[in-house]
Protein backbone atom coordinates (compact mmCIF):
# COMPACT_ATOMS: atom_id res chain seq x y z
CA UNK A 1 0.00 0.00 0.00
CA UNK A 2 1.45 3.36 -1.00
CA UNK A 3 1.54 6.28 1.43
CA UNK A 4 0.39 9.59 -0.03
CA UNK A 5 -0.29 11.59 3.13
CA UNK A 6 0.46 11.41 6.86
CA UNK A 7 -1.08 8.14 7.99
CA UNK A 8 -1.14 6.05 11.14
CA UNK A 9 -1.07 2.42 10.09
CA UNK A 10 -2.61 0.11 12.68
CA UNK A 11 -1.55 -3.51 12.39
CA UNK A 12 -4.12 -5.82 13.96
CA UNK A 13 -1.89 -8.86 13.41
CA UNK A 14 0.68 -7.26 15.72
CA UNK A 15 -2.14 -6.67 18.23
CA UNK A 16 -3.07 -10.38 18.12
CA UNK A 17 0.58 -11.27 18.68
CA UNK A 18 0.97 -8.91 21.67
CA UNK A 19 -2.30 -10.08 23.23
CA UNK A 20 -1.24 -13.70 22.93
CA UNK A 21 2.25 -12.99 24.27
CA UNK A 22 0.85 -11.23 27.35
CA UNK A 23 -1.77 -13.97 27.87
CA UNK A 24 0.99 -16.59 27.75
CA UNK A 25 2.41 -14.99 30.92
CA UNK A 26 -0.85 -15.56 32.84
CA UNK A 27 -2.45 -18.52 34.58
CA UNK A 28 -5.45 -19.73 32.58
CA UNK A 29 -7.84 -18.51 35.31
CA UNK A 30 -6.49 -14.93 35.27
CA UNK A 31 -8.73 -12.58 33.33
CA UNK A 32 -7.43 -9.97 30.89
CA UNK A 33 -8.62 -6.37 30.96
CA UNK A 34 -7.49 -4.46 27.88
CA UNK A 35 -6.91 -0.77 28.50
CA UNK A 36 -8.15 1.18 25.47
CA UNK A 37 -8.21 4.69 26.94
CA UNK A 38 -6.96 7.74 25.05
CA UNK A 39 -8.16 6.46 21.65
CA UNK A 40 -6.41 3.14 22.23
CA UNK A 41 -3.13 4.82 23.19
CA UNK A 42 -3.40 7.12 20.21
CA UNK A 43 -4.39 4.49 17.64
CA UNK A 44 -8.12 3.81 17.23
CA UNK A 45 -9.97 2.51 20.29
CA UNK A 46 -12.88 1.12 18.28
CA UNK A 47 -10.75 -0.92 15.86
CA UNK A 48 -8.65 -2.18 18.77
CA UNK A 49 -11.66 -3.06 20.93
CA UNK A 50 -13.52 -4.82 18.09
CA UNK A 51 -10.46 -6.90 17.32
CA UNK A 52 -9.83 -7.80 20.97
CA UNK A 53 -13.51 -8.63 21.41
CA UNK A 54 -13.18 -11.09 18.52
CA UNK A 55 -10.22 -12.62 20.43
CA UNK A 56 -12.49 -12.96 23.50
CA UNK A 57 -10.81 -10.48 25.81
CA UNK A 58 -12.57 -10.44 29.20
CA UNK A 59 -12.85 -6.74 29.96
CA UNK A 60 -12.08 -3.26 28.68
CA UNK A 61 -10.95 -0.25 30.67
CA UNK A 62 -11.18 3.39 29.67
CA UNK A 63 -10.23 6.49 31.65
CA UNK A 64 -13.39 8.55 31.19
CA UNK A 65 -17.08 7.90 30.66
CA UNK A 66 -17.18 9.45 27.18
CA UNK A 67 -14.58 6.91 26.01
CA UNK A 68 -16.76 4.06 27.23
CA UNK A 69 -19.83 5.56 25.54
CA UNK A 70 -17.97 5.68 22.22
CA UNK A 71 -17.23 1.96 22.52
CA UNK A 72 -20.88 1.19 23.28
CA UNK A 73 -21.96 3.35 20.29
CA UNK A 74 -19.67 1.18 18.13
CA UNK A 75 -21.40 -2.00 19.32
CA UNK A 76 -18.88 -3.25 21.89
CA UNK A 77 -20.69 -5.57 24.33
CA UNK A 78 -17.82 -6.71 26.57
CA UNK A 79 -17.91 -5.21 30.11
CA UNK A 80 -16.18 -1.81 30.29
CA UNK A 81 -14.68 -0.37 33.48
CA UNK A 82 -14.30 3.41 33.75
CA UNK A 83 -11.08 4.08 35.66
CA UNK A 84 -11.70 7.71 36.52
CA UNK A 85 -15.43 8.44 36.50
CA UNK A 86 -16.58 11.93 37.46
CA UNK A 87 -19.92 12.42 39.27
CA UNK A 88 -21.40 14.53 36.45
CA UNK A 89 -21.40 11.38 34.25
CA UNK A 90 -22.98 8.86 36.68
CA UNK A 91 -26.33 8.82 34.84
CA UNK A 92 -24.60 8.07 31.54
CA UNK A 93 -22.56 5.29 33.17
CA UNK A 94 -25.76 3.48 34.11
CA UNK A 95 -27.59 4.26 30.87
CA UNK A 96 -24.70 2.78 28.84
CA UNK A 97 -23.94 -0.19 31.12
CA UNK A 98 -20.48 1.00 32.07
CA UNK A 99 -18.89 -0.01 35.37
CA UNK A 100 -17.34 2.70 37.54
CA UNK A 101 -14.17 2.35 39.57
CA UNK A 102 -15.11 4.35 42.68
CA UNK A 103 -12.26 5.93 44.57
CA UNK A 104 -13.50 8.09 47.45
CA UNK A 105 -16.49 8.75 49.71
CA UNK A 106 -17.94 11.33 47.33
CA UNK A 107 -17.99 9.00 44.32
CA UNK A 108 -19.22 5.99 46.32
CA UNK A 109 -22.10 7.87 47.98
CA UNK A 110 -22.94 9.73 44.76
CA UNK A 111 -22.99 6.58 42.66
CA UNK A 112 -25.17 4.67 45.13
CA UNK A 113 -27.71 7.53 44.99
CA UNK A 114 -27.76 7.56 41.19
CA UNK A 115 -28.09 3.76 41.01
CA UNK A 116 -31.04 3.99 43.42
CA UNK A 117 -32.64 6.75 41.34
CA UNK A 118 -32.40 4.46 38.28
CA UNK A 119 -34.01 1.63 40.30
CA UNK A 120 -30.94 -0.58 39.94
CA UNK A 121 -30.31 -3.71 41.97
CA UNK A 122 -26.74 -5.03 42.39
CA UNK A 123 -25.36 -2.61 39.78
CA UNK A 124 -21.72 -3.70 39.18
CA UNK A 125 -19.12 -1.38 40.69
CA UNK A 126 -15.39 -1.58 41.43
CA UNK A 127 -13.55 -0.08 44.38
CA UNK A 128 -10.13 1.46 43.90
CA UNK A 129 -7.55 1.48 46.72
CA UNK A 130 -4.46 3.62 46.99
CA UNK A 131 -1.48 1.52 48.06
CA UNK A 132 1.29 4.04 47.41
CA UNK A 133 0.84 5.79 44.07
CA UNK A 134 -1.12 8.50 45.89
CA UNK A 135 -3.18 9.34 42.84
CA UNK A 136 -6.73 7.91 43.13
CA UNK A 137 -8.21 5.53 45.65
CA UNK A 138 -9.54 4.86 49.11
CA UNK A 139 -7.02 4.22 51.87
CA UNK A 140 -6.56 0.92 53.66
CA UNK A 141 -8.38 2.23 56.75
CA UNK A 142 -11.48 3.18 54.70
CA UNK A 143 -12.62 -0.46 54.37
CA UNK A 144 -14.92 -0.22 57.40
CA UNK A 145 -16.61 2.89 55.99
CA UNK A 146 -17.09 1.36 52.53
CA UNK A 147 -18.61 -1.83 53.94
CA UNK A 148 -21.02 0.24 56.04
CA UNK A 149 -22.20 2.10 52.91
CA UNK A 150 -22.53 -1.15 50.94
CA UNK A 151 -24.50 -2.92 53.69
CA UNK A 152 -27.00 -0.08 53.69
CA UNK A 153 -27.96 -0.49 50.01
CA UNK A 154 -28.94 -3.19 47.51
CA UNK A 155 -28.53 -0.83 44.53
CA UNK A 156 -24.89 -1.71 43.88
CA UNK A 157 -22.63 -4.75 44.22
CA UNK A 158 -18.82 -4.80 44.21
CA UNK A 159 -17.41 -7.00 41.43
CA UNK A 160 -13.79 -6.23 42.08
CA UNK A 161 -11.32 -4.18 44.05
CA UNK A 162 -8.24 -2.76 42.40
CA UNK A 163 -5.07 -0.88 43.05
CA UNK A 164 -2.32 0.48 40.79
CA UNK A 165 1.45 0.02 41.04
CA UNK A 166 3.65 3.11 41.13
CA UNK A 167 6.88 1.69 39.73
CA UNK A 168 6.26 -1.76 38.26
CA UNK A 169 8.75 -1.12 35.43
CA UNK A 170 11.56 -0.03 37.77
CA UNK A 171 13.27 -3.01 39.36
CA UNK A 172 15.27 -0.78 41.71
CA UNK A 173 11.89 -0.11 43.36
CA UNK A 174 11.18 -3.80 43.87
CA UNK A 175 10.78 -3.58 47.64
CA UNK A 176 8.35 -0.65 47.35
CA UNK A 177 6.30 -2.61 44.80
CA UNK A 178 6.32 -5.69 47.00
CA UNK A 179 5.05 -3.55 49.83
CA UNK A 180 2.21 -2.27 47.60
CA UNK A 181 1.33 -5.88 46.72
CA UNK A 182 1.34 -6.89 50.41
CA UNK A 183 -0.86 -3.96 51.38
CA UNK A 184 -3.32 -4.79 48.62
CA UNK A 185 -3.55 -8.44 49.68
CA UNK A 186 -4.30 -7.35 53.25
CA UNK A 187 -7.01 -4.95 52.06
CA UNK A 188 -8.53 -7.63 49.82
CA UNK A 189 -8.80 -10.25 52.53
CA UNK A 190 -10.32 -7.80 55.02
CA UNK A 191 -12.71 -6.51 52.36
CA UNK A 192 -13.93 -9.93 51.30
CA UNK A 193 -14.36 -11.09 54.90
CA UNK A 194 -16.42 -8.04 55.82
CA UNK A 195 -18.52 -7.76 52.66
CA UNK A 196 -19.49 -11.41 52.83
CA UNK A 197 -19.31 -12.35 49.13
CA UNK A 198 -16.58 -13.10 46.62
CA UNK A 199 -14.80 -10.06 45.18
CA UNK A 200 -12.20 -10.20 42.42
CA UNK A 201 -8.88 -8.38 42.81
CA UNK A 202 -6.45 -6.81 40.30
CA UNK A 203 -3.35 -4.67 40.56
CA UNK A 204 -0.99 -5.24 37.59
CA UNK A 205 -0.47 -3.06 34.54
CA UNK A 206 1.76 -4.29 31.68
CA UNK A 207 5.05 -4.05 33.58
CA UNK A 208 3.36 -5.62 36.60
CA UNK A 209 2.34 -8.59 34.40
CA UNK A 210 5.91 -8.98 33.17
CA UNK A 211 7.79 -8.36 36.44
CA UNK A 212 5.44 -9.52 39.23
CA UNK A 213 3.75 -12.83 38.32
CA UNK A 214 2.92 -13.29 42.02
CA UNK A 215 0.55 -10.31 41.76
CA UNK A 216 -1.58 -11.35 38.76
CA UNK A 217 -4.47 -12.29 41.10
CA UNK A 218 -7.87 -12.61 39.34
CA UNK A 219 -7.27 -10.15 36.51
CA UNK A 220 -4.59 -7.91 34.98
CA UNK A 221 -4.97 -4.57 33.19
CA UNK A 222 -2.74 -4.13 30.17
CA UNK A 223 -2.40 -1.11 27.94
CA UNK A 224 1.09 -0.33 26.63
CA UNK A 225 2.00 -4.00 26.12
CA UNK A 226 -0.92 -4.50 23.73
CA UNK A 227 0.37 -1.58 21.70
CA UNK A 228 3.84 -3.11 21.53
CA UNK A 229 5.97 -1.74 24.37
CA UNK A 230 7.26 -3.60 27.42
CA UNK A 231 9.11 -0.76 29.19
CA UNK A 232 12.23 -2.95 29.04
CA UNK A 233 14.35 -4.02 26.04
CA UNK A 234 14.09 -7.67 27.10
CA UNK A 235 10.29 -7.54 26.73
CA UNK A 236 10.22 -5.12 23.79
CA UNK A 237 11.91 -7.85 21.74
CA UNK A 238 8.81 -10.04 22.17
CA UNK A 239 6.29 -7.34 21.37
CA UNK A 240 5.47 -5.63 18.09
CA UNK A 241 4.46 -1.96 17.75
CA UNK A 242 0.93 -1.95 16.38
CA UNK A 243 1.00 1.64 15.10
CA UNK A 244 3.33 3.12 12.51
CA UNK A 245 3.22 6.84 11.79
CA UNK A 246 4.18 7.41 8.18
CA UNK A 247 4.28 10.36 5.83
CA UNK A 248 5.78 11.51 2.52
CA UNK A 249 8.31 14.04 1.31
CA UNK A 250 6.38 17.06 0.02
CA UNK A 251 9.33 19.12 -1.19
CA UNK A 252 13.13 18.99 -1.35
CA UNK A 253 15.40 22.06 -1.18
CA UNK A 254 19.13 22.46 -1.71
CA UNK A 255 20.51 25.20 0.54
CA UNK A 256 23.83 26.99 0.75
CA UNK A 257 26.11 27.32 3.76
CA UNK A 258 24.80 30.06 6.08
CA UNK A 259 21.18 29.74 4.97
CA UNK A 260 18.68 29.03 7.71
CA UNK A 261 15.69 26.69 7.94
CA UNK A 262 12.31 27.32 9.54
CA UNK A 263 10.83 29.73 12.07
CA UNK A 264 13.16 31.93 14.09
CA UNK A 265 15.94 30.77 11.77
CA UNK A 266 16.71 28.09 14.35
CA UNK A 267 18.84 25.94 12.02
CA UNK A 268 21.82 27.33 10.13
CA UNK A 269 23.36 25.20 7.38
CA UNK A 270 27.10 24.63 7.90
CA UNK A 271 27.56 23.36 4.31
CA UNK A 272 25.63 22.76 1.10
CA UNK A 273 22.82 20.45 1.99
CA UNK A 274 19.49 18.98 0.98
CA UNK A 275 16.42 19.32 3.17
CA UNK A 276 13.05 17.63 2.90
CA UNK A 277 9.76 19.09 4.11
CA UNK A 278 7.32 16.56 5.63
CA UNK A 279 3.58 17.28 6.13
CA UNK A 280 3.45 16.48 9.86
CA UNK A 281 3.83 18.96 12.74
CA UNK A 282 3.04 19.65 16.34
CA UNK A 283 -0.68 19.74 15.54
CA UNK A 284 -0.33 16.11 14.47
CA UNK A 285 1.48 15.08 17.64
CA UNK A 286 5.14 15.74 16.89
CA UNK A 287 5.90 18.01 19.83
CA UNK A 288 8.39 20.85 19.56
CA UNK A 289 10.71 18.86 21.82
CA UNK A 290 11.65 16.80 18.75
CA UNK A 291 12.97 19.86 16.90
CA UNK A 292 16.58 20.94 16.60
CA UNK A 293 17.92 17.42 16.00
CA UNK A 294 16.43 15.88 19.16
CA UNK A 295 14.22 13.83 16.86
CA UNK A 296 14.44 12.16 13.46
CA UNK A 297 12.48 10.35 10.79
CA UNK A 298 13.54 7.34 8.72
CA UNK A 299 13.79 7.64 4.95
CA UNK A 300 15.01 4.65 2.90
CA UNK A 301 16.06 3.03 6.19
CA UNK A 302 18.29 5.97 7.14
CA UNK A 303 17.93 8.53 9.93
CA UNK A 304 17.08 12.06 8.79
CA UNK A 305 17.36 14.48 11.77
CA UNK A 306 14.65 17.11 12.26
CA UNK A 307 16.31 20.50 11.74
CA UNK A 308 15.06 23.78 13.19
CA UNK A 309 11.77 24.15 15.01
CA UNK A 310 8.81 21.83 14.53
CA UNK A 311 6.04 23.87 12.84
CA UNK A 312 2.31 23.35 13.38
CA UNK A 313 1.87 21.40 10.16
CA UNK A 314 5.39 20.56 8.98
CA UNK A 315 8.88 19.49 9.88
CA UNK A 316 12.07 19.88 7.87
CA UNK A 317 14.72 17.16 7.94
CA UNK A 318 18.29 16.86 6.75
CA UNK A 319 18.53 14.42 3.83
CA UNK A 320 21.98 15.39 2.56
CA UNK A 321 23.24 11.79 2.79
CA UNK A 322 20.04 10.06 1.72
CA UNK A 323 19.20 9.18 -1.85
CA UNK A 324 15.52 10.13 -1.94
CA UNK A 325 13.01 12.16 -3.92
CA UNK A 326 9.75 14.05 -3.49
CA UNK A 327 6.89 11.60 -2.86
CA UNK A 328 9.10 9.04 -1.08
CA UNK A 329 7.83 7.40 2.10
CA UNK A 330 8.91 8.65 5.53
CA UNK A 331 8.57 6.65 8.76
CA UNK A 332 8.25 8.78 11.89
CA UNK A 333 7.87 5.85 14.28
CA UNK A 334 6.61 2.31 14.29
CA UNK A 335 7.79 -0.67 12.32
CA UNK A 336 11.40 0.08 11.40
CA UNK A 337 11.82 3.02 13.76
CA UNK A 338 11.32 2.65 17.49
CA UNK A 339 8.96 5.12 19.16
CA UNK A 340 10.79 4.29 22.37
CA UNK A 341 14.19 5.43 21.09
CA UNK A 342 12.72 8.59 19.59
CA UNK A 343 10.81 9.48 22.76
CA UNK A 344 13.70 8.71 25.08
CA UNK A 345 16.18 10.76 23.07
CA UNK A 346 13.92 13.77 23.53
CA UNK A 347 13.46 13.14 27.26
CA UNK A 348 9.97 11.63 27.21
CA UNK A 349 8.42 8.13 27.05
CA UNK A 350 6.73 6.06 24.36
CA UNK A 351 3.33 6.50 26.10
CA UNK A 352 3.43 10.26 25.45
CA UNK A 353 4.64 10.05 21.86
CA UNK A 354 2.12 7.44 20.71
CA UNK A 355 -0.90 8.93 22.51
CA UNK A 356 -0.18 12.33 20.97
CA UNK A 357 -1.01 11.41 17.37
CA UNK A 358 -3.88 13.80 16.79
CA UNK A 359 -7.27 13.10 15.30
CA UNK A 360 -6.22 14.99 12.14
CA UNK A 361 -4.00 12.08 11.13
CA UNK A 362 -5.68 9.54 8.88
CA UNK A 363 -5.88 5.99 10.26
CA UNK A 364 -5.63 2.86 8.13
CA UNK A 365 -5.95 -0.69 9.39
CA UNK A 366 -3.92 -3.73 8.32
CA UNK A 367 -5.87 -6.93 9.02
Ligand SMILES: *Cc1c(COP(=O)(O)O)cnc(C)c1O
Pocket residue numbers: 035083164204205206207221222223224225
Ligand atom coordinates in the same frame (compact mmCIF):
# COMPACT_ATOMS: atom_id res chain seq x y z
C1 LIG B 1 -3.50 3.25 32.16
C2 LIG B 1 -3.69 2.30 33.26
C3 LIG B 1 -3.32 0.94 33.12
C4 LIG B 1 -2.54 0.43 31.93
O1 LIG B 1 -1.15 0.62 32.15
P1 LIG B 1 -0.03 0.14 31.09
O2 LIG B 1 1.26 0.52 31.73
O3 LIG B 1 -0.29 0.91 29.85
O4 LIG B 1 -0.22 -1.31 30.90
C5 LIG B 1 -3.67 0.06 34.13
N1 LIG B 1 -4.31 0.49 35.24
C6 LIG B 1 -4.64 1.80 35.43
C7 LIG B 1 -5.32 2.20 36.70
C8 LIG B 1 -4.32 2.74 34.47
O5 LIG B 1 -4.62 4.03 34.66
